[in-house]
Structure formats: C-alpha cells, structure tokens
Amino acid sequence: MRNILIILLSYVSFLYGCAHNESLQEKFNTLKDIDYSEFNGMSVINRKGIYFVVYHGSTYKMKRNFLTKKISLIEIVFNKDREMSLMKKDSDYIEHALKSFDRIKVLALSVDEKGNVSLSLPWHSGCTYYFLRLSPSNTLEDIKKQYYKVYKDNWYMYKECSER
Numbered sequence: 001m002r003n004i005l006i007i008l009l010s011y012v013s014f015l016y017g018c019a020h021n022e023s024l025q026e027k028f029n030t031l032k033d034i035d036y037s038e039f040n041g042m043s044v045i046n047r048k049g050i051y052f053v054v055y056h057g058s059t060y061k062m063k064r065n066f067l068t069k070k071i072s073l074i075e076i077v078f079n080k081d082r083e084m085s086l087m088k089k090d091s092d093y094i095e096h097a098l099k100s101f102d103r104i105k106v107l108a109l110s111v112d113e114k115g116n117v118s119l120s121l122p123w124h125s126g127c128t129y130y131f132l133r134l135s136p137s138n139t140l141e142d143i144k145k146q147y148y149k150v151y152k153d154n155w156y157m158y159k160e161c162s163e164r
Contacts, residue, residue: 024123032155036117043110044101053094064098071095114138127161
C-alpha cells in the first residue's frame, strides 16, 4: 500500500512539474477580445467560491452548487431599498453571468454603465494585475485612475505585488 502511495505521489508531482504555465501575455490575449456586455452595470468578485455581486445598486453574497452551478444561497449584503428582493429573472441573469465569469477565470470583474471594463487577475509572481479597458468616451483622468499605464490598444494595466 505504501509503495502505491509513493508511486501515485511521484506521478502527480511529475504531472504538476510538466504543466504549462500560461504567461501573463497569453492570459491577456484570452481576455482582450471577450464581449463583456453581459456584465454591464455589474461587478463580480470571487472569494474562495463565494461570489459578491453588485447588481442594480445592491450587493449580494452568493454561493453556487459545486455540481449544478445553480445559485444555492443569496444573501443581501447591501440594498439601498430594503423592501426590494431579487426577482427570479434577475437571479437567472446573474446565474448565467456567474457561469461566464467562471470561464474567464479572473478574481474580479466590473463593467460600469459607460462600458469601462475592469479585471483583477492574481498571478504566479505574487502580484495582482489590474486591467482596465476604457470606453471611447472616457479617459484615465475621467475615472481617476491616472496611475494605470497603457498596456495595449485601449487596455491599461496596474500591478500590485505583495512583499515577501
């Protein structure tokens, strides 16, 4: 039994060592051409399988079933109108958006009402990269993000690294 365990652990570590580590540029290339319009007016943050979603000015904490990907829990974190609850069609819309969010594989995503896209992407180097795509009607000064630097075309980037 012990020999089987050693063989399995060796095999897993071999596969892990041979895994392709995607470069930041490769990841950006997958993100830059995505249509983010389904997220208009929405922000999504994933914290260890718990989603914090800002939708129509309210913030929700959501959990999804691991197998079915259906929303299994909705808690209102902040709601400007305490009497208003999330309608079924809105819940279905958010559920669909969360599935799309998971395919994108970022930590956070936000699209404002003007179409500016903001992405947060933790990376292997202990850094978090923040990408921002501005709509044609905005500048970095308009949204008070002058510390971002041009990355490519209408995409900007800001990098924050943890101290080791």
